Amino acid sequence: xxQLVQSGAExxxxxxxxxVSCKASGYTFNSYYLYWVRQAPGQxxxxxxxxxPSDGSTRYAQKLQGRVTMTSDxxxxxxxxxxxxxxxxxxAVYICARPGSNDAFDIWGQGTTVTVSS
Amino acid sequence: QSVLTQPPxxxxxxxxxxxxxxxxxxxxxxxxxxxxxxxxxxxxxxVLIYNNDRRPSGVxxxxxxxxxxTAASLVISDLQSEDEGDYxxxxxxxxxxxxxxxxxxxLTVL
Numbered sequence: 001x002x003q004l005v006q007s008g009a010e011x012x013x014x015x016x017x018x019x020v021s022c023k024a025s026g027y028t029f030n031s032y033y034l035y036w037v038r039q040a041p042g043q044x045x046x047x048x049x050x051x052x053p054s055d056g057s058t059r060y061a062q063k064l065q066g067r068v069t070m071t072s073d074x075x076x077x078x079x080x081x082x083x084x085x086x087x088x089x090x091x092a093v094y095i096c097a098r099p100g101s102n103d104a105f106d107i108w109g110q111g112t113t114v115t116v117s118s
Numbered sequence: 119q120s121v122l123t124q125p126p127x128x129x130x131x132x133x134x135x136x137x138x139x140x141x142x143x144x145x146x147x148x149x150x151x152x153x154x155x156x157x158x159x160x161x162x163x164x165v166l167i168y169n170n171d172r173r174p175s176g177v178x179x180x181x182x183x184x185x186x187x188t189a190a191s192l193v194i195s196d197l198q199s200e201d202e203g204d205y206x207x208x209x210x211x212x213x214x215x216x217x218x219x220x221x222x223x224x225l226t227v228l
Contacts (some may be wrong), residue, residue, distance in 0.1 A: 022193055035217070037217075037219075043119075043120070043221075044120030044121070044122075044219050044220060044221040044222070045120075045206070045208075045219035046219075047214070047216040047217050047218065047219075049216070050216070059151070059215065059216070061214065062214070078207075088174040098163075100169040102128075102169060102172065103148070103151070103168065103169075103206075104151075104155075104156075104165040104168040104174075104208075105153075105163065105165070105217075106165055106174075108163055109162075110162070110164035
């Protein structure tokens with residue numbers, strides 16, 4: 001079935017970087033953008049950026065410009081999201097999501113908890 | 119603090135009709151379509167309404183959506199116990215050039 005499976009939970013110290021992966025299956029990987037959103041404790045979902053897996057083009061939220069990098073590997077149908085210079089405010093659940101033909105997010109990853117703590 | 123504002127909670131009794139609201143601004147709801155998601159405990163969000171008022175196949179017609187100005191509404195008619203969960207609104211934001219979300223409304227069926 002169509003699904004997005006993410007990598008496991010991560011713990012990092014402030015100033016470090018983290019990479020979260022999102023492996024797609026059950027559909028043509030190159031045919032859909034993939035978005036990354038995050039949800040900090042008690043906060044709403046926040047858009048981080050998106051990647052076009054077919055050509056690797058990206059668009060990032062201005063707030064995260066310079067700290068976030070999204071890449072794709074078509075050979076494994078996997079996208080990666082790297083966030084650098086972590087602070088405690090980056091503690092959140094990170095989620096990849098795919099918009100369907102109606103532009104709503106119809107497929108979601110299970111979420112990856114990233115904890116930033118000294 | 120979310121870009122779209124939703125009341126944190128709502129409740130109703132079985133068979134009742136409930137309306138969930140989502141408030142935004144000229145850069146998002148007023149000029150772009152609204153999507154609604156239902157998130158049941160322990161599951162990923164599921165699309166209930168897209169393009170303001172369209173239902174994906176399989177979503178009961180008890181669920182309906184509308185948009186007016188900078189606000190959107192989700193109406194659930196004939197409330198059922200299995201409707202208990204979180205309801206999330208989303209829209210594209212022209213200022214941020216990306217999607218924005220509400221904080222979600224937790225619906226309790228009494």
